[in-house]
Amino acid sequence: MSELKLTPRSEDYSKWYNQVIMRAQLADYAPVRGCMVIRPSGYALWENIQQALDRRFKAAAVENAYFPLLIPKSFLEKEKEHVEGFSPELAVVTIGGGEVLDEPLVVRPTSETILGHMWANWIKSYRDLPMRLNLWNNVVRWELRTRLFLRTLEFLWQEGHCAYSSAAEAEAETIQMLNVYTDFAVNDAAIPVIPGRKSESEKFAGAVRSYTIEAMMGDKKALQSGTSHFLGQNFAKAFDIKFLSKDNQLEHAWTTSWGLSTRMIGGIIMVHGDDQGLKLPPKLAPIQAVIIPIFKNDAEKSKVIPVIDQLRQQLAETVRVKVDDREETPGFKFNDWEMRGVPLRIEVGPKDVEKGTVVFARRDVPGREGKSFVPQAGIVEAARSALVTIQSDLLKRATEFRDAHTHEPKSYAEFKAVVEDSFARVWWCGDRQCEADIKEETKATTRCIPLEQPGGSGMCVHCGKPAQEVAIFAKAY
């Protein structure tokens, strides 16, 4: 680490992004192209994301299970659109134990097919429905171009899979899970997202309808941060998932799937991070507050340390707190923890011991402005309330940023200028070719058709044909 400062975001956003990840020790490159090692700091963040989601899934009566990594290749081929979508990016095992396999096995890119296979056995009656499962696992997609957290050959995620006896229930659940993602993104990750429907060309391979939450990154590009799919009876028909209804009719089940991946970590980095490094939302931060002891000599040290021990103990009951007792200078530690994105820094030195105070420094408010003296007596309450404020200010700032860079161009000429560097919210006809033309001409794609619509109708921003819905267009990761 020869250069102390990060490459500023304004100078080279990609470089900044990679440097933050490496220096905050979230992840590192693995020996295999496109693969990454998630280091303890990054994995602890993922564990907190997992907990936040898992809690919500369980509240929605979803149960966790595990399905195997290897899937017979033929399974992937049973659903037409699914195979077309995923074939190009499959990793295939052809040799096992030194023998060429009778049937190649694919390393799962997603598990709809193997769930379909098992469900065909498990689901016989309407009484077996709904079936609600979630898998915390890894998947492999052989991407051509990779980026830490945003697109790697292997990534961690959760994939939820549900089966229902009616289309209405299945579609309602698809939306319900989208709402879970939205709630998580907004309230835990402090990322304002736009929930919406994917266009025909952007939807999941094999889905009837795909829904997404879309977020704006610090460089004003969009990131698809979670998806929820209504699969209709496509997979039920491909895998023969049939049940007898109440009135003794044999029917195909209606299925859904929904996923959120470690990509979310990339989103957190890019939405909140600044030129000092990471900025983690308190609710997800593995370390919410770090205490930095300050002393010049052993005499001072012996006064400061006992105070810190006591404060740490009090805080530890409700705050994820760490004391940095490394033999480094305070200045080094300040910068180091700012890089790692810890929301609240607490400085305790001889002056504080004397006055019965500590110094709070907010990660989200740089410099002197973010510093304040806090009495030791009420430190737990003060820390908790500071974390709450930081959490809500992060969301507020991200929302303001997104809104300031979202425009409603009235002409296509204006539209082209807007999507260079912003989100465009426009009437759109929904036509596949129209969408392809826009992409060709501007590199911007439909991010989603927001669930929240203004009502009425308008003229398509590109082709001028009648449009019933408003869509978000942007350049995307």
Place this chain on the structure above:
RNA sequence: CGGGGCGUAGCGCAGUCCGGUAGCGCACUCGCUUUGGGAGCGAGGGGUCGCCGGUUCAAGUCCGGCCGCCCCGACCA
């Protein structure tokens, strides 16, 4: 797969044009002094110069081939 860049200590690089026995900064170890915004001094440890082959008395350096990684594009959570 197309375009660009790079492979020399854990990291970042110089040295390559013009061949002569491998160097700098950071990090690491030890000691002393330091410590409220990235400490200083001193002493150390660490390298088959991406790989294979060729030219040469001699190759990090020249020649040929290969491999890998990063960035930009097409594809994608």
